[in-house]
Amino acid sequence: MTKTAWLFPGQGSQAEGMGVDLKDTSIAQERLAQAESILGWSVLEVCQNGKEKLTQTLYTQPCLYAVEGILVDLMRDRRREPQVVAGHSLGEYVALYAAGVFDFESGLRLVQRRAELMDKAEGGKMVALIGFNREALQTEIDKSADVVLANDNSDGQVVISGTPKAVDAVLAQVKTKRAIPLNVSGAFHSPLMAEAAQQFQEVLQSVEFADASVPVLSNVDPTPNCEGEVLKQRLQAQIVGSVRWREIMAQLSEMGIEKAVEVGPGNVLANLLKRAYSDIARENVGSLAVLQA
Structure with a gap:
């Protein structure tokens, strides 16, 4: 079987x-x-x-x-x-x-x-990242209490979630092939x-x-x-x-x-x-x- x-x-x-x-x-x-x-x-x-x-x-x-x-x-x-x-x-x-x-x-x-x-849910933001340095991403996430790794989907694909300000701050510091904002109102997960x-x-x-x-x-x-x-x-x-x-x-x-x-x-x-x-x-x-x- x-x-x-x-x-x-x-x-x-x-x-x-x-x-x-x-x-x-x-x-x-x-x-x-x-x-x-x-x-x-x-x-x-x-x-x-x-x-x-x-x-x-x-x-x-x-x-x-x-x-x-x-x-x-x-x-x-x-x-x-x-x-x-x-x-x-x-x-x-x-x-x-x-x-x-x-x-x-x-x-x-x-x-x-x-x-x-x-x-x-209101006041949150989620963004999918494709193609990034995982260590660099985690370092930036660790700097803020207002953003987390919401979906750890694979080695090359994740979703971050948090307040819009915190999420944007992480995105400004991490290089990624693609950053795709999700059509959601809240910071799920x-x-x-x-x-x-x-x-x-x-x-x-x-x-x-x-x-x-x-x-x-x-x-x-x-x-x-x-x-x-x-x-x-x-x-x-x-x-x-x-x-x-x-x-x-x-x-x-x-x-x-x-x-x-x-x-x-x-x-x-x-x-x-x-x-x-x-x-x-x-x-x-x-x-x-x-x-x-």
Whole structure:
């Protein structure tokens, strides 16, 4: 048996039309009905006709969770199972669902509240950097309490997050091939999200976390773990903590993972893995057509 990891992308991977081809399956119909009763709006309608809404955190995150969760169910229906799971930022919620830590509705309620809090965040800035000197970047980050390494995606790609002044100060001192400002209002995955994290804790504590059926590699701690309470603590820390995706990929290699399946729209995670660990085979499952092939 091929030792396989399921990986789940986060915000930024959404695409208009995602999930639409799933709508005629009984599994998708059930999940979409559950989602609409919780959210008060149609995931399918936003994915199909809501291009503007799909770029808004309030809608993006629940849509991604729902579509990726449905793909998980369809893969399971075809008797496919992972040996380890991980998700990038929002994707970690789908990873926990895939590992049986909570049910679909509980996960969606968590994502809904997370999206509401992050959508309200103000006064922050996030910039993706491609091609830079890591030591020089860390030196500049260490000089300020108002900027952090929010997403450590790979050796050559990171995202910094903080106050606009602090982020601009770092950019002025670090040479980089490309610096891409992200279209977000808040400094996600930084201490500036502490208030949101505190408010999120209220809903998080109301959800029971079961032990995972397979190891989960969390964003804030990429060591494999199956204990529900540990995974809950790690998820609580995620809003203010860094996404340590570079270390997650290294962990997959150390665990002897032979194949990684990116479950969801796009191939961002597969491309990162290709550049870092090309010996791990990659597959993208983002549509019903791919599942049926």
